[in-house]
Amino acid sequence: MRHHACHLSGGPLFHDVLAREDWQNQTITHLNRLPAHPTFASWRDLRSARENQFSAHRRLLDGQWQFSYARSPFEVDASWLENDLADSRSTPVPSNWQMEGYDVPVYTNVRYPIDTTPPRVPEENPTGCYSLTFSVEEDWRAEGQTQIIFDGVNSAFHLWCNGEWVGYSQDSRLPAAFNLSTFLKTGENRLCVMVMRWSAGTWLEDQDMWRMSGIFRSVWLLNKPTLHLSDVQLTPQLDALYHDAELEVNATVAAPTPLLEKLTVAVELWNDTQQVARHQQPPGSPVTDERGNYAERTVMRLPVERPALWSAETPNCYRAVVSLWCGDELIEAEAWDIGFRRIEIDNGLLKLNGKPLLIRGVNRHEHHHQRGQVITEEDMVQDILLMKQNNFNAVRCSHYPNAPRWYELCNRYGLYVVDEANIETHGMVPMSRLSDDPSWLAAWSARVTRMVQNNRNHPSIIIWSLGNESGVGGNHEAMYHWLKRNDPSRPVQYEGAVRTARLPIFSARCMPE
Template sequence: MLNIKRYWEDLSVMQINREAARAHYIPYGDKEGASSGKRGYSPYYQLLNGIWKFRYYSSIADVPADFYEAHTDAEQWDDLIVPSCWQMQGYDQRHYTNLNYPFNVDPPFVPTDNPAGTYVREFNIADEWEAKEKYIVFEGVNSCFYLWVNGEFVGYSQGSRVPAEFNISSQLRPGKNRMAVLVLKWCDGSYLEDQDAWRYTGIFRDVYLLARDTVHMKDVFNRQAFDEGFARAVLTTEIETTGSTTVAGELEDADGHVIASAQAVIDGKGALTFEVQQPKLWNAEQPYLYRLYLMSGEEVLKFPVGFRQIKVADGQFLVNGQSIKLKGVNRHDSHPELGQTIPVKHMIQDLVLMKQHNVNTIRTAHYPNDSRFMELCDEYGFYVIDEADLETHGMGIAGPDWNQQSVHRLSANPEWREAYLDRIVRVVERDKNHPCVVMWSLGNESGYGVNHIAMAEWTRERDRSIPIHYEGAAPINEGLTDTACLDVESRMYTSVPDIVAYATDDKNTKPLFMCEYSHAMGQGPGDLREYWDAFYNHPKLIGGCVWEWSDHGILQHAEDGKPYYAYGGDFGDSPNDKHFCIDGLVSSDRKPHTGLLELKYVMAPVVVKAIDLQTGILELENRYDFVDLSHLDIYWKVESSAQIMQQGRLSAPNIAPHHSDKVTIPYQLNQADTEVNLLTLSFKLKQETKWADSGYELAFAQFELPVEQTAPKKAVFRPKHPLHAAEQGQLLQVEGFDFRYVFNLASGMLQSIERNGVVMLSAPAQYKIWRAPIDNDAQIKEKWQDAGYDRAVMKTYHTHWNQETDGSIHMESSFSMGAVGKFVLLHGEAVWKIAATGEIAIKTDIKVAEDHPFLPRFGLQLILPQGMEQIEYEGLGPDESYIDKRQYVRQGRFHTTVNDMFENYVMPQENGSRYGTKWAIAANHQGMGLRFAATEPFSFNASHFMPEDLTAAMHTYELKARKETIVHLDYKMSGAGSNSCGPELLPEYQLNDQAFAFELTIRPIFSEDEE
């Protein structure tokens, strides 16, 4: 057995021989190389990524005693690429858990059979490095590791997502060298890393060598100060050196012009000062970066300098004196094939998508991200809540007393103080020079106690310029009132009424930050607009971060080769939290869900109000914090009957941030001869940016113009032909000029529709109240099922029919719906009227039984035969929409297909419905089909899956599309909300009507019948 000290269960040891935490930088050989920002341009940087020799052991007890020494059994070692998570390379158990620790809770102890991975790598050292000090940097290793070089023990480190640096000068020799690393899956630090994520292990971030001058700059801290009004900025660069050396500094603007310089001899500690008159300030909308070059000996260091001031004052969050809103998302490191090993291109893909969808803030949930990610946030312009690698969530459910003791146990235990401090020290020291950082976060969901207070006090002493955040100190943790060390009040999933109550209570002096809100799991979220209305209406509400950015599915392939994304339990992992990791605004492969589109337009930078639509006068509100609207063009069009009648483009007026002004759209109001004119405005970028092409839309608005309809729509010609109706047993046969309908008198429902021999209904119509539960139905789903909503069937009490004097056929029925063993859920009266034209008019009156949960939906389900694939509708589109999730869709006439209406969520659920539909057509390729319309806009859905199909399936690959087209015509469907983790669905979005009437029409059509 390997003879090493058990540091992994020793609370007094976080590291052995690890260098003190410092600011992130790479030393370069000249200014030109440093300016490139490319690490490979440095002669003092040597990347050790690549193939390493690797062996996995299910227990550290099985690791050979001499593995780190010279070996002759290389053929028994595997090749493993570094960086990587070894679970994604075929080793160990893939495991997803949210709350539970994946081992017995006995801090600081971890299982005796602690899985281990041994890594070996041979490498050469350049001759030019001989006189240099040489360091090895591990950017991220989960969870702890021991290091040997050339058979000599170097050191130990734990803390998974921050760098560990060692001076290995004395262990290295010229030419070829051998490095060995022992990585353990668990250590006492694992109790502080219980984040909601797949549990990955290994050397998962970059490994590299640095060569340094014998006397060199060790650490740099750029501190800023401003005159009133930001007329002058003073940059004080505090420098720590390993000895006496001359340090010269040059501050360049973004165009490469040196605007300030300084020089000093620094011995241990010293500073350089740079003054800038009328500095260009950094913010997320205008991420202007100066470049600071520090030169000492043969080395050049480069740091981005974004002059900005972050303050909390008067209950508001101020950037450069401006009260702003944090339009944020929570982002885990997540890649569908690499796990937590994130390529730079993947980081950029995330940031580009965020910018395109009006996101300006990222909370690094729940640990520091790769240092290059921080550099990209500086460059692209994001506010970052930089979170320490700290979460003890599992403590709260390991015992019976969540609020009073268990969840706080480690945070309140002084024995863990140094472990907590280590977590904040290393992230603050690494990231202290990044302008993107606007808050330090003490971690996530770890209760609250003296150790958090110690973290905050150290942070404030080290860096008073950045506010401190920690949600775990929220009032839900009763009895813990010492929160003076925190600068903002932070909450999770608090309801809109409750945050408004906070904002309007004068006793609350801190700004409120929703570090998590609006849970974006599956077909959601659906409560974004209400939150943002509150944020904008109350200065004390400074915004928040949606949970979360991306699904965490792992790409897999079914037996038939069909790809799908796996989640908790799919690999036999236990305990697991199933698909709770599939909760993002984008899919695992970064395809935006409709929830992200909703977020984009809810947080849009331009809001439009109609002042006088008769003359085209509108008011534009600029919701940017720092830029005017002159970088946008306004594209406008007026449509009638889906035809563009007028259109144009004009430059957006130069409206200052947080201000409004009027604009006139130069259309001429014409009288439409068929339908209401529709004005659409689209706000698009004038010029290309780093994250979008010119012409990219950031906001839109629509208005119905005040046009009086002067001419009714011309009716389709139908021959005058009497209707014939006759009973045949339980069936009522109704025949017209070119159509034939069949009603089932026992059920009181339409059974068949034919026109010119074309069958247009392949099963009897049914009333439906069940929808395939969406993820955000998690809290109500059980109540629905207990009430029998998922198995409700009709009971028809009586049916009678007659032919009216005008020749139309009337059929009336009385029915109820309920489930076996349950009281009746609702009673209904239905009247079906068939006109000589072939149009079927249906009126349904419903009374819902009391003391039942709100209904998922109510409407008519029709099953159309194979081939009814073409869909046309007027209403909101082109994407799915729901009563509380429709800010991103717009009015229009849309053509699509049944397949294209399907939204492919990892966990199959209700999807693809269109709220606010005026009429819809489902037809075959020849235009033969059914037209649906209602007196009031309705919810329309066409799919190849029954709700029961979606309910039963656990993965998309389990779905088997039906040949038929299943149409739902809903009076109403309950909203999406975010109640998988967030607050209850707002009452106004629940189908809780106790009595209602629903009227609609169905007409068989051929293409020549329509407009």
Template sequence: MIEYAADPGPGSGRRRPRADFTSDAPRLSLNGRWEFRLAETAAGTGDQLLAADDPGWDTIRVPAHWVLEGHDRPLYTNTAFPFPIDPPRLPAQNPTGDYRRRFDLPSAWPAGRTVLRFQGVDSCATVWLNGRLLGHSKGSRLPFEFDVTDAVRPTGNLLAVRVNRWSSGSYLEDQDMWWLPGIFRDVELLARPDGASDDHFVHADYDAAAGTGELRVDADVPGLVELPELGIRVATGETVRLEQVQPWSAERPRLYRGTLTAGGERIDLAIGFRRVEITDGVLIINGRPVKLRGVNRHEHDPDRGRALDRETMIDDIVLMKRHNVNAVRTAHYPPHPEFLRLCDEYGLWVVEECDIETHGFIYAGWQGNPLDEPEWRDALLDRIDRMIERDKNRPSVIIWSLGNESWTGRNLAAIEDRIRRRDPSRPLHYEREPSYRHSDFFSKMYLDLDELRLIADRAEPTPDGVEAGSDDDHRRRGLPFLLCEYAHAMGNGPGGLSDYQELLESSDRFAGAFVWEWIDHGLTGRTESGEAYVRHGGDTDYRPNGGSYCLDGLLFADRTPSPGLDELKKAIEPVTIMIDPEAGTITVRNRQHTAGLEQLRFRWHTEVDGLPAESGSLDVPDCRPGQRASVPLPRVAPAETGETWLTVTAELAHDQLWAPAGHEIAWAQAQLPGPSTGSGHGLSTTTPELVEGQTTITLGPATFDRGTGSLIDLAGLPVTGPTLDLWRAPTENDRGQGDRNRLAATWQAVGLDRVLHRTDAVHVLDGELVITGRSAPATQPFGVITRFAWRWDGSELRLTVDADPVGPWQETPYGKHAVTPPRIGIRLGLPGGFRDATWFGRGPDESYADSRAAARVGRFTRPIDALQTPYPVPQENGNHVDTRWLQLSGDGLPALRVTGAPLFDFTARRWTSEALAAADHPHQLEDSGRVWLNLDHGQQGLGSASCGPPLPDRYRLPIRPVRYSVMITLD
């Protein structure tokens, strides 16, 4: 048998690419159970594949990946090829799956042509039908078809497919994702009636100034186009001008449905009128500048890999829409065509990216990179053609992306030319080529805010390899800017989303930005005892692998939203609400592209110390996109005590396809003037005096060890601590990437994860118990002088913490930053019987210095176990900033209440930070029998340094003296 895997060509025997569509012509799904055998080399099972009477084959699902169906193993790499770089050749060890499917045609299968279509096979498929070789194809995330009219039989058909895990095509598919081979998208047989149209191209233009539309549907054979709603009944190729038409946009995805009839087949049309253009360096759609508030989306499911069903696609789109996401970059390949049909229907702007990435050639100094080698041109153009032709009629697709992270080369010009000739209606994007000659956007990844400010002013530095003042330099400065990846959502984070969005909204040069990325690429794993956990690349016994770098999404692998998704929703609100208590106004700014405020309703409510008080509706006048409207504050009765907070919300006034009426779009809060004294709290004991014993000191309800000053008992509750805490279990962003970002490595290098504590003195001074000491890591000359001052006033126990840095903190650089601790606070060990937490402050989810916009001020109650975010790689989580007071409770235990003076951060969990850092997976975390409570002056922010800039200095904890107080009471 002929072996095609190492042939650099794109395929053979296939039909030409064409538009994806649905019609009334019969089709036969060949999804289901197939026969399957896995072999070790590209030769597969040899001639056995075509032996119709060969028994004893396994069975496998189609669509699916064989490595997720019990055969071989999935592999994950980020940038590295998992095989030697020797293009186009592959290793002799090349796992190959041989597939067979037996089928009969339905009895009513019509005369005419019959087409066999594969929507996606990874990575090379060679296909036979009834022993006849049809051809082969590469380009894993793209469809291919064979005309099987002369090979198919009414009954007894045997379809055989040989799928090579590695092929020459793999050199073009080095995306940051799992390598998952197999027939993973639909396989179907299509009836093509005589005289039917195989391909058509919808041209639906919109003139925003006149409100008019223009329609022409080109087809490969003459046909009739009918759109009853518009009264259109014209021949293909004929242009129709419409005096009044509603445009398609992501906010108002207006589709006009009709048919194209030719040769007895009715093809479904879903036409959206819109015009995409770049004017004066600004991305304009339908006459207005656009802000793409987007995410990068890989296709992923923890059990099915990239074999997604329609319901899962809808789940993704609904979650995006409900979290204010209006755009998707299809990183880094065309998605299943059904996803784009749904984007048309639900309303999402789409940057569709071709299945081209050659990132691994970076390890060869880009020598042999296919983008610069003539023998790869056909394969590259084939992938472009298959993307463009399949999805050219999708109104949601507004930008074609040539590929990702493939550096540059001579073939880029051919790719650009091919697209512009076929479809000049959409602009082009490519990020990696420094001249940007082949892109209509200036585009970068993971920039910091200072770099973005320069780009906003069109004053960015000239890229390396481009001459300052050259034509390329001048052209690039005139282009709109697209931040195609930012805010790496790996683990706890990303931080700084509101900072980025504020800047991105400030200049029309910014076309938008796409968070990396939508979902964690975790796979379902099981322990020896059968417990499920999330498996990442580092859990696979293969090198190289990308470790946990595949867990970088706003959704966990099971599609549970992470706190980062709510933070993004808040940052990219399509309307913003500004409450000004001093001016007595509420101002609403409409940041939408198309819609006014008529589809929203506005409500308000007040809370006093987190308890409901008053509520009502706001009559906000309509305003067009880009405009503002103001209304007076509602009249609110002043509270006698406590903090009064006004919350204003914008919600859907009517049901939408993606959310019911009442779904919240945006919100804002402000504290109203008035008393701010919190409510008091009594104690179960009123012992006023300080009693010094031989080994202990008693102060009110508290008992301390006389030698160490540690709190050991609180009204009968066994307690340990407090100890100064300067460390947290590193987040993925703390671990960083690159020398400038490795905060966790710095902490470990200086020993902040192993701080030793010393008590220097325990003494009584003016009724206060004062414990002084020093906390410092071994080997280091710097540390922190501590002073814990306890005072009992008959109603509450007050702790004042002084932490004064001493020694050469700033003069001890590790990496490129001086040492700064991730946290400054105290830690207490409490009885494990505490079960619930109630607090007044920001919540309900975790919040940090640079990730707090989505956390409202209110009163919240959660089980202590629910305060932990189950990141698949254990790390710092569950912090809450701006806490006024916290109360812990449990069966049979007095309620423990901590009040700030005025604010503190808290975390509460059943394991220590040390145990959290030591665990590789959440199932390894065990209840210590205690509740470990952090009461912190503060923690540093999160950032997105796992792939991005360092954490900004304003979100680090400065090395300077700290004083803060908390009050402890018991009920």
């Protein structure tokens, strides 16, 4: 055991963080991770947001990082928080370390790759220690909130910045964001990420695929102003005749309560260069109960006459720009591509915009023969074009949420997407052992709710999936009811529902035919 005490500030000691063994506990899905939210760019002018231009407040940290490999977290020397270890070498991020000469990739279908009892994982737990030195300008450090966002890390990680512990996250397939504001300094900063190959989350990730590890998706810095939009949910709705529409906007503002009355939230809807609708109002939701309302939330509904409808054949996208104002001063703007369409099941028939929908779909893993689970935008476009050229119109994200850019491309190119929670317990005996265990409900909930909170603004997503091959249990039922309450605009499917009458949901093992 080589780790030593390291205490650079007021946070927990390095060995105290490891001694907790958070990765062995299924009830600890994260520590200090920010709530899930859609992709943000924090533009500071409306035109850049509308045209999806480069944002100076969103910075990519991909590139060459330093990397050191250990057989266990407990073999890592705490001095790594201050300086790279002697055996460190440069490695690309994103990457899987098994594709860079460390450890070995494992392929298995049903059988778990580890032989322990849930939620425990082996003490000999391959560990990757990533470090990066990066610079931060004074205006980023002094003003607002600077987040770091990991789009995908397999399977769990602890994060330190300038020697101070920041937080912990598990779930290999959803973004994990942390607030770095109090840890940063002007000039050079040191980031350290300890990635464990196995964690309690591994028991929910028994998909039929190659098992690999590391920071395999992009890493970002995002600078938000002190007063900012912390969440935006966009729900386009069609009327009963599928002619006219309404855009429902639910926005949440991060601001001290006394300042909320000075702020307003605006929504602009654009069809290319033509503004279709605009509305602006102060925060404050409708009265919820006898104790009042949510002062930080606002709900707006914008009528839209005869919008061009979205489908895989005609992927008509509008640009929704949501902005925060203090008087006449723009604080920030966020924007997304949206599409007007209605997906529903009518007497057992899947319909889009009132017409029967024939699904011609594929199951798609994120995999590259040389890079493992690292997928570039060029790879994504190639897959989309190949599917379109062969008359496929749909894709199931098998069996986990994909990289954020994937959904943006599907919106624009036109593909129907089944977005699937990162849950599979195929190797359990019985398969329902964890799905019917309430001690795993927090893990189930995090994987389903965060998927929706991250991805719900994408018109390409027409169905939510509760996961794959994990039996049927109370955790599934709880998540089904949460989904129907929080997003009634989409059907819910689950592969395992074909074997039970307990879940009143759409069931299709692959895709409906």
